[in-house]
Amino acid sequence: MRAAYASDPGASRGRLVTEEDSNFRSCFQRDRDRIIHSGAFRRLKHKTQVFVEHEGDNYRTRLTHSIEVAQVARTIAGALGLNGELTEAVALAHDLGHTPFGHTGEDALHALMAPYGGFDHNAQAIRIVTRLEQHYARFDGCNLTWETLEGIAKHNGPVVGDLPWALAEYNEIHDLELHTHASAEAQVAALSDDIAYNNHDLMDGLRAGLFSDDEVAELPIVGAAYAEVDRLFPDLEFGRRRHEALRRVFGVMVSDVIDVSRALLAGSGAGSVEEIRHHGAPVIAFSDGLWADLKEIRAFLFGHMYRAPRVMEEREKVTGVVMDLFPLYLDQPDLMPTRWQKAVAQVPDDTTLARLVSDYIAGMTDRFALQEHHRLFG
Structure with a gap:
């Protein structure tokens, strides 16, 4: 059952260029489908997260990461009574603006673009879906709904201060109300990104030999997961042991977000998506304890993976x-x-x-x- 504060496709603010409604798909489903069929989405197949594309086929790419984020986001949205189609659309689009070579490429391009307004991958995603995709007869971009564009632009929270030029340029013609929070669906997409990359960076780092199972078993959440697997399945082959442990880490993060967000949503008193936007604080979050654990995991990954000599x-x-x-x-x-x-x-x-x-x-x-x-x- 959909909650009162969920985004309703029937009440969408619409598209910049008006189109007839589909007989078979909601407006948010059409957004999701257009994102999947875009050239930028296909190119994510050969854009990497941490490792460069030629280093191996078993590491995550931006495409597999986006699919994993969408899967997590849809699960959380369903548990919270939110709109799964909008959640999935934002999740699938959140990395469209990334450069080649992950954050390394983005850092280099931002430095080069400093005299011309800089570079920001979230703003670039807006530029892609509103201008650079050029396939449709009546408009540039994908002509996505206001709600999907809002979610792409501010899924990490309100955008205030000096706006990235690409975002400011579009916002001049189509106000995305950047000073407010995004819908709960977009907030779910943002935390699902955190869940996915924390989990798969551990897996990719282990596969690359940058650290060992014994080292990650010293980390919060991860150590308890390995201990449970060893108790339930003694002498399990190491590959299966690793997978069983990390899938439990995944489960802990997802469950925590669902439990905490249920309480936040109930405590907000929100009865509409507009009240979520103007609530003044996120309604989708990790618990304080889990967030502290995740910061420790990220610090480990920073030292052992993102800054590894190789x-x-x-x-x-x-x-x-x-x-x-x-x-x-x-x-x-x-x-x-x-x-x-x-x-x-x-x-x-x-x-x-x-x-x-x-x-x-x-x-x-x-x-x-x-x-x-x-x-x-x-």
Whole structure:
């Protein structure tokens, strides 16, 4: 049964360009489907989280991560009586704006774009779904509903202060009320992202040999999960033991969010999605105790994985790839494909040109960026 504070597709604020309703799908389901069919979503297959795409097929990519986030988000939304279609749409779209090479590529592109307004992957996701996807006859982007755009823009909370230029640009023509919280559905998508990456970064780090099962068994939540598996299944083969332990870690995080959020939603007194937006505080959250445990896990991953010598060496290489490509395209935009050259021919100034070059590089996959760097630099 859907809760009173859940987002109702029948009461959606609609799309920037008005369209006829579907006979078979709700507006939020259409949003989800358009995101899945977008070129940017397909390219996530070859954009990585921590490891670079060529390092192995068993590590998470942005695509598999987004699917995992959507699965977790739909589970939590169902337990809380929220709209699963909107939750899933926001979850699937939340990483569309990421550059090649994960946060390493984003850091490099942000530094390069500093004179032109910087780079922010959340704002870039809005730019993708409102402008850069160019497949439909009547509009650029995917013409998503206001609720889905709101969720993409501020699933991590209100956006205040100096706005990323890409977000400010769109907000001028379609006010997303950035000063308020997002719907409960978008908040679920944000915490589902935390749940998914905490769990799968442990798994990928173990698979890469950056740390051992014995080391992670010293961590909160994780140690108790390994102990339970050892009690229930003595002498279990190590791969199965690891999987059984980490799936329990997953379960602890999901259960905690559901229990805490039920209490927060009830305590909010909200009877509508608008009251959720103006509640003044998140209604989807971890407990204080679990949040403290997760900070300890993240500190471990930071030291043993994100800053591991092997990872840092690769980060330095791929940072060089982005640092080389950007000024070259800025100086010689004719090296970009025909579609981008046509767009460049219409730019009025250097800032607009830089933003087009940024769009082009941000849309690259790890593989394509490496191929282009090899082609252009040898």
